[in-house]
Amino acid sequence: MRPILLSGHERALTQVKYSPDGDIIFSVSKDHVVCAWFSHNGERLGTYHGHQGALWTVDVDPTSTLLATGGADNTMRLWKVETGELLMTWDFPTAVKRVEFSPDGRQLLGVTEKRSGHLGTIVVFDINPDPAAKQSKEHSLRIVCEDSKATVAGFSYLARYIIAGHEDGSVSQFDAKTGELLFNTQAHEEDMQVTDLQWSQDRTYFITASKDKTAKILAADSLEVLKTYTADTPLNSAAITPVKDYVILGGGQAAMDVTTTSARQGKFEARFYHKIFQEEIGRVRGHFGPLNYVAVHPAGTGYCSGGEDGYVRVHHFDKPYFDFMYEVEREYAQAQAQANL
Amino acid sequence: MSRVAGRTDWAEEEDEDSLQLPQQTITKNKDGTETIVTYSIREDGKKVKTTRRIKKTTIKTIVNPRVAERKHWAKFGLEKGKPAGPQTDTTSVAENILFRPMAGWKATTEDKSEEAKKKNSLKDAKIKCRICSGDHWTTKCPFKDTMAPEGVDSAADMKDDVPETGALGGGGSSYVPPHLRGRGGAGEKMGGKFERDDLATLRVTNVSEFAEEQELRELFGRFGHVTRVFLAKDRETNRAKGFAFVSFADRSDAAKACEKMDGYGLHHLILRVEFAKKAN
Numbered sequence: 305m306r307p308i309l310l311s312g313h314e315r316a317l318t319q320v321k322y323s324p325d326g327d328i329i330f331s332v333s334k335d336h337v338v339c340a341w342f343s344h345n346g347e348r349l350g351t352y353h354g355h356q357g358a359l360w361t362v363d364v365d366p367t368s369t370l371l372a373t374g375g376a377d378n379t380m381r382l383w384k385v386e387t388g389e390l391l392m393t394w395d396f397p398t399a400v401k402r403v404e405f406s407p408d409g410r411q412l413l414g415v416t417e418k419r420s421g422h423l424g425t426i427v428v429f430d431i432n433p434d435p436a437a438k439q440s441k442e443h444s445l446r447i448v449c450e451d452s453k454a455t456v457a458g459f460s461y462l463a464r465y466i467i468a469g470h471e472d473g474s475v476s477q478f479d480a481k482t483g484e485l486l487f488n489t490q491a492h493e494e495d496m497q498v499t500d501l502q503w504s505q506d507r508t509y510f511i512t513a514s515k516d517k518t519a520k521i522l523a524a525d526s527l528e529v530l531k532t533y534t535a536d537t538p539l540n541s542a543a544i545t546p547v548k549d550y551v552i553l554g555g556g557q558a559a560m561d562v563t564t565t566s567a568r569q570g571k572f573e574a575r576f577y578h579k580i581f582q583e584e585i586g587r588v589r590g591h592f593g594p595l596n597y598v599a600v601h602p603a604g605t606g607y608c609s610g611g612e613d614g615y616v617r618v619h620h621f622d623k624p625y626f627d628f629m630y631e632v633e634r635e636y637a638q639a640q641a642q643a644n645l
Numbered sequence: 646m647s648r649v650a651g652r653t654d655w656a657e658e659e660d661e662d663s664l665q666l667p668q669q670t671i672t673k674n675k676d677g678t679e680t681i682v683t684y685s686i687r688e689d690g691k692k693v694k695t696t697r698r699i700k701k702t703t704i705k706t707i708v709n710p711r712v713a714e715r716k717h718w719a720k721f722g723l724e725k726g727k728p729a730g731p732q733t734d735t736t737s738v739a740e741n742i743l744f745r746p747m748a749g750w751k752a753t754t755e756d757k758s759e760e761a762k763k764k765n766s767l768k769d770a771k772i773k774c775r776i777c778s779g780d781h782w783t784t785k786c787p788f789k790d791t792m793a794p795e796g797v798d799s800a801a802d803m804k805d806d807v808p809e810t811g812a813l814g815g816g817g818s819s820y821v822p823p824h825l826r827g828r829g830g831a832g833e834k835m836g837g838k839f840e841r842d843d844l845a846t847l848r849v850t851n852v853s854e855f856a857e858e859q860e861l862r863e864l865f866g867r868f869g870h871v872t873r874v875f876l877a878k879d880r881e882t883n884r885a886k887g888f889a890f891v892s893f894a895d896r897s898d899a900a901k902a903c904e905k906m907d908g909y910g911l912h913h914l915i916l917r918v919e920f921a922k923k924a925n
Contacts, residue, residue, distance in 0.1 A: 305742045312723075312735040327712040337723075342716070347729075349715075350723030363860035368715065388721040550746070576746055585746040590739060618737065628746035 305414045305625075307590055308346035310616035312339045317610025319361050323368040326346060327603045328385070330371060331607055332359035338373055338637055340385065341600065343608070346618055352383050354390045365409035369435055371381045372412050374400025374449070392439040394429065394507045397422045403454050406463040406480075408505060409433050411444070412567045413466060415457045424453025426478070438639050447483045455498055460524040467524060469498025469512050477527055492516045499611045500541040511551055513542035519553050521579070538570040541597045547604030548626065549579040554595030554609055562612040574598055574609055581630060591616050670676070701833060732817045777890070779878045787875050787919070788846075788890055828904075842917040845872075847901040848923040852876070852913035862909075865891045868905065869898025 313333035320331045320350060328349065328645045330342045334360060338352035357377030358436035364371050364385065371383040376399045382392040394414070402415040412431045418424035438498070452472035459480060460467055465638035466478040473492035478485055496516035503510045510532060519542035521531040533542075556572040572594055573587040593612030600607045607618040629637065666684040673679055678700045685693050720727055773779075774784045783789065799845045849861070866870050872894050877886040893899040899920070907918040 305744050307739040307742060309739045310735060311737065325709055325712050327709075327715060341736075346738075348720075348724050348735050349718060350720050350724050366710070386715075386718055414722045420851060544671075576813040578748075583748065583750075585748065585750050586744055588742055588744050589749050590742065619742075619744075622744070624745040630748055 305588075305619055305622045308618040309340070310346055310348070310618065311336070311614070312341075312348055312351070313614050313616070315358070315611040315614055316593070317596050317614065317616060318359060320599045320608050320610040321362050321364055321592060322599050322601055322608070323364050323385075324366050324602055325368060326603050328364075328368065328607070329599070329616070330362045330364055331610055331619065332373060332375075333610070333614065334358035334363040336375070337443070338362060338383070340371075341616070341618075343606070344645075350388045350389070350574035352388045354381060354393075355379065357399075360400060363404045363412075365405045365431070365606055366407065367433065370405075370409070370431070370433065371406065372403040372414075374403045374414055380412075380620070382412075382431075382439060384427045389435075391435060394441070398424075399623065401455075402432065404444045404458045405431070407461065408463065411459065411463060412478075413457055413459065415454050415468070418449070418453035419421055424471075426454055426457050426466060428466070428480070428483075428507075445483045447478055447485075456501040456512075457508070458501050458502075458503060458510065460510075461595040463525060464643075467501065467510060469501045471495075471499060473514060473516060474511060475501075475522060475527060477524075487527055488555040489522075489529075491520055491522060491527070491529055492518065499539060502541075502543050504544050504600075505546050508568060511542045511544050513553060513555070513562075515539070517555075519551065519577075520630075521551070522638045529580065533577045533582055534582075535575055535584075541609075542594060543607065545600050545604050545607070546580065548628075550585070551577050551579050552598045552600065552607055553577065554598040556593070556594030556612075572611065574607070582634065583602075585628065590621065591615065647674075669792065753776050758914050777875075777877055777888070778886070779877045786874075844920075845894065845896040846890055847899055847906075848921040849889045849891060849906070850887065850917045850919075851914050852885055852887050852889050853914045855912060856885045856888060856889070858889075861889055861891060864911070865902050865906065866908075868893070870894040870900035 305340040306307055306372055306448040309496060313331065317331055317333045318571070320329060322329055324342065325471045327343055329343045331339045331341065336355045336357065338359065340349040341347065343388065344350060353377045355377055357375050359373055360640045362371065364575065368385055373383065373384050374380045374467060378396050379411055380394045380400045380403055381390060383389065384391055397415050400414050403469070404413050405411070408465065410430055410433065413426055413428045416427065416569050418426045418496050418621065426447040426449065427443040428443045430440055430600035437478060447466070452470040452474065455467055455503050457468040463480050466480045468478065470476065473494055473496040474488055475491040475498065476485060476488040477555050490540050492514035493516035496514050496535060498512050498514050500513040501510055502591055507524065509521055509523050511519055514523050515538045516536050517538055519533045520529050520582045522529055527609065531555060533534040533551060533552055541554040543552045545552060549564065572591045573589040575584060577587045591609065591611035591613050595609045595611050597610045600605060606618065608616055608618040610616050611626055666686070669681065669683045671679055671681050678698050681697045681699060683695045684694065687693050774781050774786045775783045776788050779786065856876065858874050860875060862871055862874045865874070870893065871891060872890040874889065876889040878884065879886055893902065903918050903920060906916055909916045
């Protein structure tokens, strides 16, 4: 496996995302610029200029025509993927920490920071998928998080729920139509921030990563914890791989402590766990700083990670990754093959 | 000076010659490859001929039309106007990473691979044991107490006459500290309880390279209690090197085994068994 190193950013990466077809990677970092890359060879397609502050988040719509970003300049912006043209800017009183499109691409949610008298909110906008159309200025839904601010959020299957992870380690479920809080569960340890929330392909379950050194898979309907993956370092990101039943966790020592530790102790590795058996099966190293985000190719053929070191590393999985099976899995596969004969 | 007009200086002449580079030639080979020969001048002024043999293969893949369309999008932003293909300032290829998922993975396996790396780096250093020709240091040899180093047999024979020369590492000329002199040089034997019975060790040669230690143990175990079997193996191929040492608890068992097993056919080879040479 020969990773491709993307060094277009000058500061720490905050999020990386694959387009739904997996051909383009979008990366945002604290250096105000959004980059688009071809995933197969690491060629940079272009950059999107306009943000005035560090960028926290990026997401692309299901047709790869619109790109949404949010940053510390208190704006959420909409871009045309093809040309880098800025289509729309929404202003907020505080920074935007997370944006995500709904599965149909007609809604866009943004999570805003809690600061200077403003409570953390989750806002939803209706989006017209046509890049030439005018986007609505007003939000269609606004959820105020009174208890603990939301750090991450996303739409479940059919955009039925909005699931949010909070600063206090809890995960809550909102009705995506009314914004009503349906359920809240303390999935992670008290006061251990939920740092990432990524969906399975069908969006019926999701994985959360937390500073409490664990990642958990929860069901979107019941918020029941289905699986727990325990690591030895605070986690910044977690992703579910399609095709093979693995999860990838990324994390490492907090960025502020990094200079005092060596790369070996820092645990700056992508950790692979078996999704079903919850057991660690391997690690991929390479970053010189904590991994801030890991994203998986939608076809399951590779993954990329963005690190505090300012690099994006794109990995294309090779044969051993696809061949690996637990003994029980292998037996099952054999039994299946025989039954088919 | 019978020179052609215009060429007045020999240095000039040379310059002109080096400027006339032959054209690039492309020849199609029978096996479908192309040979491209190009000429160029290196920085130090020397002419270089580069011959490249290229095989062109067309790989057809079916891609999503949307993806194919996006591949032809014009670059924008900082990349505007740049040619197709990855730019070296933003994109590079990192070193290869070996990633093999495995059940029961632990952080320690990572450390082991580090160790293996260290070993690999040492591999180039060509370590060769002077006792058994194995790939370890002579001091680490499992037979350092029982065997004489290769090629110093004569020195070993002489040790009764000149005990001072008996050396720790086996080299006849190495320095022996005064407190160890007169002990036959076997400083490392001072532990006493780890002293091995050199008398009951057999050297087995002409062993098949597919032989296993366990196999030898079973084979020799018939004659008595085998305390130790060492089969020299090649580090890279992990195949036997063709010789082994078998130690018995009892010398009479060893003698019996030596007699019976000498000439025994193991795999496709005939074993040669003899008593190991005694260490000095």
